Amino acid sequence: MNPDKSTLTFEQDPLAIAYPESREFWVAAEMGNLLLKTCDECGRAHWYPRTLCPLCGSERTQWKVGSGTGTIYAFSRSRRMDPPCTLAYVTLSEGPMLMTHIVDARAEDLKIGQAVSVQFRPTAEGRAMPFFSTV
Amino acid sequence: MSTQKHAHVAGIFEHPTRFAPDKSVPQLHAECAVGALRDAGLSLSDVDGYFCAGDAPGGGPLWMADYLNLKVRWLDGTEAGGCSYLAHIQHAAVAIAAGRCSIALITLAGKPRSSGMATGTMPQTAGSDRPEAPWTSTYRWSIAGIYGMCAQRHMHQYGTTLEQMAWVKVSASHHAQYNTRALLRKLLTIDDVMDSPVISDPIRRLDCCVITDGGGALVLTTPEIARSLSRPFVRVIGAGQTIYTNDGGYCDLTRTGAERSGAAAFREAGIMPSDIDYASIYDNFTIAVIMQLEDLGFCEKGRGGAFVADGNLISGVGKLPWNTDGGGLCNNHPMNRGGITKAIEAVRQLRGEAHPAVQVKNCRLALASGPGLVTGGGHAHASVIFERN
Numbered sequence: 371m372n373p374d375k376s377t378l379t380f381e382q383d384p385l386a387i388a389y390p391e392s393r394e395f396w397v398a399a400e401m402g403n404l405l406l407k408t409c410d411e412c413g414r415a416h417w418y419p420r421t422l423c424p425l426c427g428s429e430r431t432q433w434k435v436g437s438g439t440g441t442i443y444a445f446s447r448s449r450r451m452d453p454p455c456t457l458a459y460v461t462l463s464e465g466p467m468l469m470t471h472i473v474d475a476r477a478e479d480l481k482i483g484q485a486v487s488v489q490f491r492p493t494a495e496g497r498a499m500p501f502f503s504t505v
Numbered sequence: 506m507s508t509q510k511h512a513h514v515a516g517i518f519e520h521p522t523r524f525a526p527d528k529s530v531p532q533l534h535a536e537c538a539v540g541a542l543r544d545a546g547l548s549l550s551d552v553d554g555y556f557c558a559g560d561a562p563g564g565g566p567l568w569m570a571d572y573l574n575l576k577v578r579w580l581d582g583t584e585a586g587g588c589s590y591l592a593h594i595q596h597a598a599v600a601i602a603a604g605r606c607s608i609a610l611i612t613l614a615g616k617p618r619s620s621g622m623a624t625g626t627m628p629q630t631a632g633s634d635r636p637e638a639p640w641t642s643t644y645r646w647s648i649a650g651i652y653g654m655c656a657q658r659h660m661h662q663y664g665t666t667l668e669q670m671a672w673v674k675v676s677a678s679h680h681a682q683y684n685t686r687a688l689l690r691k692l693l694t695i696d697d698v699m700d701s702p703v704i705s706d707p708i709r710r711l712d713c714c715v716i717t718d719g720g721g722a723l724v725l726t727t728p729e730i731a732r733s734l735s736r737p738f739v740r741v742i743g744a745g746q747t748i749y750t751n752d753g754g755y756c757d758l759t760r761t762g763a764e765r766s767g768a769a770a771f772r773e774a775g776i777m778p779s780d781i782d783y784a785s786i787y788d789n790f791t792i793a794v795i796m797q798l799e800d801l802g803f804c805e806k807g808r809g810g811a812f813v814a815d816g817n818l819i820s821g822v823g824k825l826p827w828n829t830d831g832g833g834l835c836n837n838h839p840m841n842r843g844g845i846t847k848a849i850e851a852v853r854q855l856r857g858e859a860h861p862a863v864q865v866k867n868c869r870l871a872l873a874s875g876p877g878l879v880t881g882g883g884h885a886h887a888s889v890i891f892e893r894n
């Protein structure tokens with residue numbers, strides 16, 4: 371385990387280690403690609419990623435590169451967090467909605483339905499995770 | 506198997522403390538257990554079924570059963586967050602109807618207040634073993650943040666206003682002023698709520714429930730044993746439980762599991778929402794009450810804001826007397842879990858034991874309903890309907 375956080379990668383992250391079936395996601399995230407689990411049976415994408423499709427129960431799911439675009443479903447400025455953050459649900463262009471933060475915008479300037487796009491940022495644990503900014 | 510007519514509520518107890526730095530969690534559970542059994546006219550040696558949730562020491566029913574030295578033949582440790590105890594009522598009713606136990610004890614206790622827990626505003630880090638954790642823990646989400654988004658979305662879709670949300674807190678405070686044990690007894694105005702600082706947009710401090718130490722307990726039993734005791738007859742006539750999942754990323758933040766748990770309870774009881782004389786509805790946040798009133802069928806979806814306005818939830822004033830103990834918003838929210846106090850106040854109302862200033866006249870049918878935990882955007886939900894005979 372490398373004690374220097376700046377050089378941590380998802381390989382050291384306990385949550386990435388606990389979900390080996392999600393490895394492909396973290397690898398793609400390092401390169402700025404948002405992968406979505408998509409179902410071969412019903413054709414729909416879901417979130418959070420699972421090995422079976424929660425929409426039809428099929429085990430035939432595969433990772434597909436998503437567009438990384440979507441719209442704001444809801445957001446809330448968490449003023450008591452240190453530092454404060456803008457928690458949000460974003461509805462992806464592929465259909466499902468995910469929890470994220472809206473970054474690079476003041477909460478008072480945001481609106482439900484506004485278009486956003488993904489940008490990956492490193493987390494303290496070592497994983498790169500999807501954050502969204504307005505387009 | 507139907508729960509109908511079999512399970513009677515023999516004993517109830519709400520711990521009087523709201524701050525208990527000098528007591529352990531097992532001690533609080535034990536005091537609640539003994540309190541509810543004393544109310545029923547029973548003792549620990551009579552208990553043959555024990556039910557508790559994740560707040561119990563050890564996380565399951567074994568440790569408190571050992572502490573209390575229970576000789577049980579039925580154990581249930583179902584963890585569904587704050588509504589666990591409403592689900593336990595249904596489980597106990599089914600077990601009693603099936604002859605698996607005859608005196609069921611349900612306990613809840615905890616001390617978030619004395620341990621300085623910032624329940625609603627701290628990042629939720631607990632449960633890193635939950636399957637959604639890799640996809641949510643990074644975002645430092647809080648309970649207030651989630652309900653903030655529910656409120657924002659409800660306002661966006663249905664035109665619900667901050668003032669309508671404030672009415673829920675004001676209504677609770679109208680009841681809490683009579684409850685000497687309520688943590689927040691001050692009679693609040695709409696302006697008090699509107700002017701309180703924003704915690705997580707658009708939720709303000711006074712849209713949130715209180716944080717308290719304490720607990721509660723219930724004792725359920727058979728009709729035969731209930732007849733041998735000296736307490737008023739209150740029986741379970743309908744119950745329902747569910748999980749409102751995140752639906753693979755397609756859930757609607759303005760809806761709750763009350764749609765299903767409430768419908769199941771009303772169907773089993775054979776009554777309509779308009780038949781309910783008194784309702785306990787879990788009030789961790791003001792918006793939660795509005796959403797559940799709609800989903801339980803007390804008004805049309807999206808009309809909850811209008812329903813709660815102008816004191817419609819205030820006993821003696823409005824059409825639906827609600828949370829007459831002051832609820833989680835003003836009275837008590839032991840261990841951040843409001844299910845058991847909802848059932849306790851419903852039973853008080855049916856027994857005629859509520860505070861005279863808030864007691865509903867001829868209260869015959871009461872509902873206790875609420876959500877539990879947040880799971881990837883969804884939550885658990887349970888509802889129980891009681892009838893006085």
Ligand SMILES: [Zn+2]
Pocket residue numbers: 409410411412413414423424425426427428
């Ligand atoms: Zn599918």
